[in-house]
Amino acid sequence: MVLFDSHIHIGQFRDLYSTPQDVFDFLTKVGVDRFAVSSTTTCEGDYAKVVGELKYMQKLAGNRMVPVLWLLPQVLYDGTIERMINSGINWQCLKIHSQLHPEFWKTEEAQADIVSVAKEMKLPLLIHTGEWDGCYPEHFENTIADNPEVLFILAHSRPVEQAIDVMRHCPNAWVDCAFTPPVCVSKMIKCGFADRIMFGTDYPLHNVFYAGENMEDLYHKIVEEIKGSMSEAEWELVSHKNFERLFGKI
Ligand SMILES: [Zn+2]
Numbered sequence: 001m002v003l004f005d006s007h008i009h010i011g012q013f014r015d016l017y018s019t020p021q022d023v024f025d026f027l028t029k030v031g032v033d034r035f036a037v038s039s040t041t042t043c044e045g046d047y048a049k050v051v052g053e054l055k056y057m058q059k060l061a062g063n064r065m066v067p068v069l070w071l072l073p074q075v076l077y078d079g080t081i082e083r084m085i086n087s088g089i090n091w092q093c094l095k096i097h098s099q100l101h102p103e104f105w106k107t108e109e110a111q112a113d114i115v116s117v118a119k120e121m122k123l124p125l126l127i128h129t130g131e132w133d134g135c136y137p138e139h140f141e142n143t144i145a146d147n148p149e150v151l152f153i154l155a156h157s158r159p160v161e162q163a164i165d166v167m168r169h170c171p172n173a174w175v176d177c178a179f180t181p182p183v184c185v186s187k188m189i190k191c192g193f194a195d196r197i198m199f200g201t202d203y204p205l206h207n208v209f210y211a212g213e214n215m216e217d218l219y220h221k222i223v224e225e226i227k228g229s230m231s232e233a234e235w236e237l238v239s240h241k242n243f244e245r246l247f248g249k250i
Contacts, residue, residue: 003223004034004243006066007155007178007200010053011041018204020057026204030219034243034250035061036200038068038095045072047080051087058089063250068126070095073104076113085121092247093153094118095126102134111143115150124151124246126176130158137162144170151246153198160184167193174242176200177226185238186229194234198242199226 010023027035037057039050054067069084069091084091096114098105105111105127118125129137137154144152144166157163157175164187166173175193177185178200188197201222203215210218227235 001031002240003032004199004240005032005201005203006036006153006176006198006243007202008035008037009040009202009205010037010057011039011050012044013040013205014208016204016208018207020053020060023204024057024060026215026219030216030223033240034064034066034247036066036068036093036243036247038070040205042070042072043097043100045074047075047084051084051089054089066092066247068093068095069123070097071114071117072097073101073110076110076117081117091121092123093126094121094123095128095155097128098135098139099128099130099132102132106134106139108143111140115143115147118150119147124153124174126153126155129154129156129163137166141166141169144173148172155200156180156202157184157188157197160187164188164191164193167191167196174198174246177238178202180226182225182229185226189230189234194230194237195242197238198246199223199239 008023010018010020039053041050041053057065067089071094075081096105114125127140129135150172152173154163154173154175156178157180163175174196176198179202203219206215206218
């Protein structure tokens with residue numbers, strides 16, 4: 001089975017520090033061939049550390065990794081983006097976290113500013129979505145609809161009814177299924193969106209949320225449950241073909 005994970009992290013998350021080596025070894029063990037990765041160290045605002053972590057991962061994984069540049073609100077305006085463009089990392093996706101800064105990302109101005117970065121860098125934009133005011137998919141629908149040339153990925157596809165609505169209205173809206181309940185994935189599949197859903201897990205955050213569990217078993221269980229919510233042909237798309245269509249073949 002070919003398996004790509006579109007939502008992976010390295011770095012500091014609460015009390016957990018996951019080195020690129022830890023995460024790379026784990027992904028290799030569970031049979032993940034390619035992955036998109038951002039660093040949760042970003043939340044500390046230490047972009048020099050983030051670059052170091054991603055370069056280390058690049059050394060380990062080469063082109064099997066898709067580096068994701070996570071942008072905090074302040075770095076849109078302080079020269080960090082230019083430094084990141086010149087960092088030597090071949091960024092292939094941008095990310096924003098609307099739950100960490102809901103008031104900011106909710107505004108039309110902030111959304112216009114991040115979209116102009118995505119256009120300039122010609123990269124897709126991953127948006128954290130969830131069940132909190134400020135990170136509902138519908139907050140971003142106008143921006144997504146107004147910018148058909150940019151591809152948007154609604155991370156976690158939550159709440160799923162809204163993710164479905166946005167996908168219905170906007171062909172440039174995709175989702176990942178990190179922490180998405182299989183029943184919700186199955187709903188999106190039934191609506192005909194198999195070609196816009198990417199498998200993803202948010203690993204290694206499970207070490208915090210499911211401390212004490214066997215991570216390999218847990219990962220395999222997640223794969224089996226998501227796989228079980230669709231047909232073989234749809235799983236081909238979700239497990240790796242959509243990822244390949246977006247980030248290219250290697
Ligand atoms: Zn995540």
